Amino acid sequence: MSTADQALRRARRWCGARRRGQFALTVGLVTLLTGACGALLLAPNWALPTIRADQPSSPQRQANSDPRLQAVRGLMEPFGPITAVRAAVGDGPDALVVGHAAQRAELAVLAAELGPATASISELWGTQWARSGLVVVASNPSEFAALLRSPGLVPGEVAAAAVADPFAAGTQPTGQRVVFGPDAGRRLSPDGLRTILRHELTHVATRAATVDGAPQWLLEGFAEYAAHRGARHRFAEIAPTLSARLRAGASPAELPADPAFTGPDAAAVYEQAWSVCAFVAETYGEPRLVQLYRALAAGKQTPDTEDDILRTVLGAGRTEFTAAWRAWLGAESA
Ligand SMILES: [Zn+2]
Incomplete structure (x- = not known):
């Protein structure tokens, strides 16, 4: 077996492991209250280099001032400066991929994949869903737990999850985002990242039509x-x-x-x-x-x-x- 095969097998095993925690996250998180993770925000800052956005017209700079970042800025900035990358997703507003400098490679893979992923899911499901949303990459387990509003999260068990605010049946969910864990980029190939993005984005697309407790x-x-x-x-x-x-x-x-x-x-x-x-x-x-x-x-x-x-x-x-x-x-x- 080649080294690549062994790496793939390890990734698959881990992919299985993250799934063990996924049920609780995708179904359970939607009922958790916003702001439950205040203690986590007291964790010390992580020493990350500041992203330079020298060009006033650069897409990155524009993205960094996007109002949609308000939902995650307070959760992420205690862990270092954030950067946001715009991703074109069809005829609507761009989606945003947000993280820190250390996750630059994952941000690039996810931003490039968001357009094709959104198109494929829309082809299957239809276009009536929040296609211009947030995809966030955490830099460490505390930040991951804060972004998932899940203080009891076991680091390493989950690669990514979809989150939404609590919402009443028949209304459109708000506060939806896909959150990747700090190990996702290291443990998964780009193809693995793309597959998990599509899986979680599908939960976002179908959220309004999904009642907790469905099969x-x-x-x-x-x-x-x-x-x-x-x-x-x-x-x-x-x-x-x-x-x-x-x-x-x-x-x-x-x-x-x-x-x-x-x-x-x-x-x-x-x-x-x-x-x-x-x-x-x-x-x-x-x-x-x-x-x-x-x-x-x-x-x-x-x-x-x-x-x-x-x-x-x-x-x-x-x-x-x-x-x-x-x-x-x-x-x-x-
Ligand atoms: Zn799932």
């Missing part, structure tokens, strides 16, 4: 599907653990249950969730996958309501749907 196999599977959509990643690259188990004759018996997304087998469970949504997209088409998301994510579901919705949208109840997915898995792994 995780759908929420995380859809984000994973959107993350890999059009990237020509092979089944075994996206789902290495699932692929190995299928080759060994071990197929998942059921759709993944919510607690499994934070359990010890979470990496494989995320892969299964991806495969369910990939199966729906390939078999019924992407518009039907989106229709299924909108129906299932609109509320907490029981096995009975899930069965009804699957029957209405896809014409197959839960048992029949699960059997068809398992048959698709068998064919994919053959």
